Amino acid sequence: SLTLGIVGLPNVGKSTLFNALTRNDAVAANYPFATIEPNVGVVPLPDPRLDTLAEMFSSAKTLPATVSFVDIAGIVQGASEGQGLGNKFLANIREADAICQVIRVFDDPDVVHVDGRVDPSSDIETINTELILADLQTLEKALPRLEKEARTHKDKRPMLDAAKAANGVLESGKTLFSAYGHDPDPLLRELNLLTTKPFLYVFNADEGVLADEDKQQKLRDLVAPGDAVFLDAKVESELIELDEESARELLESVGQPEPGLNALARAGFHTLGLQTYLTAGPKEARAWTIRTGWTAPQAAGVIHTDFERGFIKAEIVSYGDLVAAGSMADAKSAGKVRMEGKDYVMHDGDVVEFRFNV
Ligand code: GDP
Numbered sequence: 001s002l003t004l005g006i007v008g009l010p011n012v013g014k015s016t017l018f019n020a021l022t023r024n025d026a027v028a029a030n031y032p033f034a035t036i037e038p039n040v041g042v043v044p045l046p047d048p049r050l051d052t053l054a055e056m057f058s059s060a061k062t063l064p065a066t067v068s069f070v071d072i073a074g075i076v077q078g079a080s081e082g083q084g085l086g087n088k089f090l091a092n093i094r095e096a097d098a099i100c101q102v103i104r105v106f107d108d109p110d111v112v113h114v115d116g117r118v119d120p121s122s123d124i125e126t127i128n129t130e131l132i133l134a135d136l137q138t139l140e141k142a143l144p145r146l147e148k149e150a151r152t153h154k155d156k157r158p159m160l161d162a163a164k165a166a167n168g169v170l171e172s173g174k175t176l177f178s179a180y181g182h183d184p185d186p187l188l189r190e191l192n193l194l195t196t197k198p199f200l201y202v203f204n205a206d207e208g209v210l211a212d213e214d215k216q217q218k219l220r221d222l223v224a225p226g227d228a229v230f231l232d233a234k235v236e237s238e239l240i241e242l243d244e245e246s247a248r249e250l251l252e253s254v255g256q257p258e259p260g261l262n263a264l265a266r267a268g269f270h271t272l273g274l275q276t277y278l279t280a281g282p283k284e285a286r287a288w289t290i291r292t293g294w295t296a297p298q299a300a301g302v303i304h305t306d307f308e309r310g311f312i313k314a315e316i317v318s319y320g321d322l323v324a325a326g327s328m329a330d331a332k333s334a335g336k337v338r339m340e341g342k343d344y345v346m347h348d349g350d351v352v353e354f355r356f357n358v
Contacts, residue, residue, distance in 0.1 A: 001068055001289075002068070002097040002098075002272045002274065003040070003068045003069065003070045003095075003096050003097055003098075004067070004068070004069050004070070004096060004097065004098045004099070004100040004200060004268050004271065004272065005069075005070050005072040005092060005093050005095075005096030005098070005099055005100065006018060006069050006070065006071050006072055006100045006101075006102060007072050007089075007093065007099060007100070007101050007102070007127060008101055008102035008103065008104075008123070008127070009104075009123050009126060009127070011104070011111055012102050012103060012104035012123070012204055013102055013104060013106070013204040013233035013234070014071070014102045016204075016233040016234060016236075016237050017102060017202065017204065017231075017233040017236060017237070018041055018069070018071045019237050019240075020041075020233065020236040020237040020239070020240045020261060021041025021042075021043055021069050021261070022038075022040075022041040022042075023237075023240045023241075039070055039071045039073075040068055040069070040070050040071075041068070041069045041070075041071070042066045042067070042068050042069075043066060043067050043069070043261050043264065043265040043268070044064040044065070044066050044265065045064050045065040045066060045067055045265045045266065045269050045276070045287065046064065046258070046262045046265065046266070047062075047064045047065070047276070047287050049278065049287075049319050049349065050062040050063075050064060050278070050285045050286070050287060051285075052323060053278060053280040053285035053319075053322075053351070054280070054284075054285040056280065056322075056326075056327060056328075057280040057281055057282065057285060057328075058282055059280055059281065059282060059283065059284050059285040060282065060283055060284060061283075061284050061285075062284065062285045062286070063284050063285070063286040063287070064286075064287050065269070065274075065276045065287040065288065065289045066265075066289075067264075067265045067268040067269050067272070067274075069100060069268065070092070070095075070096055072089060072092045072093060072096070073088070073089070073092070078130070080129075080130045080131075080133035080134045080137065090130075090131075090134050090194065093131070093194055093197075094192060094194060096197070097197065097272055098197050098198045098199070098200060098268075098271045098272050099131075099194075099197050099198070099199045099200070100199075100200045100201075100202060100268065100271075101123075101124065101127055101199065101200070101201050101202070102202045102204055102233075103120050103123050103124065103201055103202065103203050103204065104118055104120075104123065104204050105118060105120055105203045105204060105205045105206075105209050105219070106118075106204055106205055106206040106209075106232070107206065107208075108206075120203070120219060120222065121222055124201070124222070124223065128173075128175050128195070129173075131175065131194045131195050132170050132173065132174075132175060132195060134194055135166075135170050135176070135193045135194055135195050136167070136170050136171070138191060138192070138193060139163060139166065139167045139170070139191070139193075142163060142191055143160075143163060143164070143167065146159055146160040146163050147160060158187060159187050159190075162185045162187040162188055163187075163188070163191065165185075166185075166188055166191075166193065166196075170195070175195035175199070176188070176193060176195040176196040177195055177196060177197065177198055177199050177225070177226070178225065178226075180196065181225045182198055182225065182273065184196040198226070198271045198272070198273070199223070199226035199271070200226055200227045200228075200229070200267055200268060200271040201219075201223040201226050201227070201228045201229070202229045202231065202264060203216075203219055203228060203229065203230045203231075204231065204232065204233045205230050205231065205232060206232060207232070207254055207255065209230060210230055210231075210232060210254070210255070210256065211255055216228070216230055226271075227267040227270060227271050228267075229260065229263050229264050229267045230260070230263075231259075231260025231261070231263065231264065232254065232260065235250065235254055235256075235260070236259060236260050236261055238250060239251070239259050239261075247259070273291055273292050274289055274290070274291060274292065275289075275290060275291075275292050275346070275348040276288060276289055276290070276348060276349070277290060277299055277346050277347075277348070277349070277350045277351075277352050278319060278349065278350065278351045278352065279303075279351070279352055279353070280351060288302050288303065289302065290302055290346060293345060294345070294346050295342060295343060295344060295345055295346065296311065296313075296314040296316075296340055296341070296342060296343075296344040296345075296346060296352075296354075297311040297342050298346075299314075299346045299352070300314070300354045300356065303354070306356070306358055307354055307356050310356040310357035310358055311342055311354065311356050312355040312356055312357060313339050313340060313341055313342075313354075313355050314339070314340045314341075314344065314352050314353070314354050314355070315337055315338070315339060315340075315352065315353040315354075315355065316337070316338050316339075316340050316344070316350050316351065316352050317331045317336050317337045317338070317350075317351050318336075318347065318349060318350060318351070319349040319350070319351055320349070321334075321336040322336070322351050
């Protein structure tokens, strides 16, 4: 499954946040077969639609989609100069599908900041610089080969041009994600560059920032096109220890409508380019994870590979239409349930039943 790699300078609250991500008992209880590794934190994607479906279909339980975060160990500064832990840091980032940088915006005289002051844009710069330098090194090695290939094979020319354009962006000190956003040139994919990966920013904030929309907007602007999430890692690590009632009280006391991990899960899902479709029956109401743009047979393959191979058609109703109709039978008689074939591109919130041959 796709993962976001958590990075950040020392003392910004990575371990505190990661602790909250890994001590998620709800996930452990619902996904007994998931191999949960010590450096992976799995968070459920909150989805109130599942509760509505569970009621409508008398489902025994709900199973939300999940998002996985990997704790990326190793040093940051000087990583691109590449020794030991620095190399490991870059290698781990290369394996992740997106980068999640934790940034300190909380003030605490007892917690030392590595650079002596709380400065989000400088923290972002520090990480970006290492990743940009690593990408420039990758291109420095690749460009001579691409030049040579383009001389003998005309069809390799676009690849060379894409690499040169990327090199220009990096030399100007920008990440490829900040230049190209969520849809980088597909030609760049085979170069496996680090900064084409989408970035998500977690601002580890105290109440002052969590209650201040203007401050948050300034930070959002700073990281666009990356998503921004604002949470208090310390509060998150406390919430995870509490029963539902006490957790609600703690959230209320800090003026938050929901745990920050909920927002983090949604933003992580978006950053990875994922969406869900829904199934419901007496056993469970469940959200299934697919990539944006996937077709019905691809979506069926997430449930079982046989479903993709033997795909005949999909019976689909949008969640909104289903709820408006009140039941599957009423949605059918209202003509809201469609039969879709193998070219159908899935929409988020499609409620689906697949027909297939085995
Ligand atoms: P890491 O080095 O990035 O993994 O940072 P840690 O999670 O170990 O946190 C460093 C220190 O900052 C610890 O003493 C934490 O208790 C403290 N800390 C983490 N998050 C917060 C926060 O949101 N507010 C405050 N005041 N302290 C925090």
